[in-house]
Amino acid sequence: xxxxxxxxxxxxxxxxxxxxxxxxxxxxxxxxxxxxxxxxxxxxxxxxxxxxxxxxxxxxxxxxxxxxxxxxxxxxxxxxxxxxxxxxxxxxxxxxxxxxxxxxxxxxxxxxxxxxxxxxxxxxxxxxxxxxxxxxxxxxxxxxxxxxxxxxxxx
Amino acid sequence: xxxxxxxxxxxxxxxxxxxxxxxxxxxxxxxxxxxxxxxxxxxxxxxxxxxxxxxxxxxxxxxxxxxxxxxxxxxxxxxxxxxxxxxxxxxxxxxxxxxxxxxxxxxxxxxxxxxxxxxxxxxxxxxxxxxxxxxxxxxxxxxxxxxxxxxxxxxxxxxxxxx
Numbered sequence: 001x002x003x004x005x006x007x008x009x010x011x012x013x014x015x016x017x018x019x020x021x022x023x024x025x026x027x028x029x030x031x032x033x034x035x036x037x038x039x040x041x042x043x044x045x046x047x048x049x050x051x052x053x054x055x056x057x058x059x060x061x062x063x064x065x066x067x068x069x070x071x072x073x074x075x076x077x078x079x080x081x082x083x084x085x086x087x088x089x090x091x092x093x094x095x096x097x098x099x100x101x102x103x104x105x106x107x108x109x110x111x112x113x114x115x116x117x118x119x120x121x122x123x124x125x126x127x128x129x130x131x132x133x134x135x136x137x138x139x140x141x142x143x144x145x146x147x148x149x150x151x152x153x154x155x
Numbered sequence: 156x157x158x159x160x161x162x163x164x165x166x167x168x169x170x171x172x173x174x175x176x177x178x179x180x181x182x183x184x185x186x187x188x189x190x191x192x193x194x195x196x197x198x199x200x201x202x203x204x205x206x207x208x209x210x211x212x213x214x215x216x217x218x219x220x221x222x223x224x225x226x227x228x229x230x231x232x233x234x235x236x237x238x239x240x241x242x243x244x245x246x247x248x249x250x251x252x253x254x255x256x257x258x259x260x261x262x263x264x265x266x267x268x269x270x271x272x273x274x275x276x277x278x279x280x281x282x283x284x285x286x287x288x289x290x291x292x293x294x295x296x297x298x299x300x301x302x303x304x305x306x307x308x309x310x311x312x313x314x315x316x317x318x
Binding site: 023030031037038043045046054055056065066144147148150155 | 184185188189191200208209211213216223302305
């Protein structure tokens with residue numbers, strides 16, 4: 001395991017990403033990771049708040065248009081996240097906080113899919129169930145935990 | 156003048172607390188990223204609607220979520236000011252920070268202009284009407300400015316070595 005992580009971190013690409021000093025290397029990937037976060041968590045936040053009862057004038061089923069935006073955010077962050085992992089594999093691959101962050105994200109994405117099923121599978125005008133509200137609350141908690149873990153990894 | 160401001164801020168106890176406490180900076184960073192998500196989620200969705208997306212939802216209905224976006228902004232303004240008080244020198248000497256402030260001003264002026272000159276149109280418009288050109292333009296300016304704020308914020312450590 002450790003050999004794999006070391007090999008990954010010492011690969012030509014990971015070394016370039018980490019040490020080239022080019023604005024197109026680490027800074028660009030980190031910026032993309034923040035843009036993806038804004039799209040993914042931002043979309044989830046808007047959806048969660050509506051499901052929890054804010055902005056009652058918004059027809060919930062119209063918000064299924066947020067899902068492509070959130071999936072784009074997820075894709076950007078999965079790719080940029082893998083690159084950031086490569087640059088720092090021996091540290092991230094052995095940090096509990098990083099594993100916790102990944103677990104939170106995985107759970108939050110499952111919640112996102114479950115929420116889509118419970119809200120959008122039932123036709124326009126359907127009311128929000130108590131179950132969907134519970135999922136929205138869990139979603140807010142999981143994204144907050146993921147962001148907190150991600151930020152604390154940097155210090 | 157800038158030097159005097161930097162020296163004055165750095166002599167405060169709050170400044171010392173921000174840079175010596177092991178928790179203050181990471182906690183504020185975390186809140187800054189949560190605020191960012193709230194702001195982009197709500198303001199970005201409104202901007203997209205001004206651009207003509209999400210036409211099924213009336214603009215007036217979406218605006219009910221605006222306070223949550225503004226809350227995100229307030230969280231980031233407070234944590235941002237705390238970063239500035241903590242280490243003013245690493246910001247005032249950093250071109251990335253000045254660009255960030257510039258785009259913050261553009262986004263703010265744009266929002267103010269929308270509220271004072273355009274928002275009244277919402278009363279006379281139909282809920283699913285084609286957005287007027289001014290709506291589209293201001294939605295685009297807002298979206299672009301906020302992503303520029305994010306970009307220049309992210310560049311702070313790389314262009315001017317801020318932590």
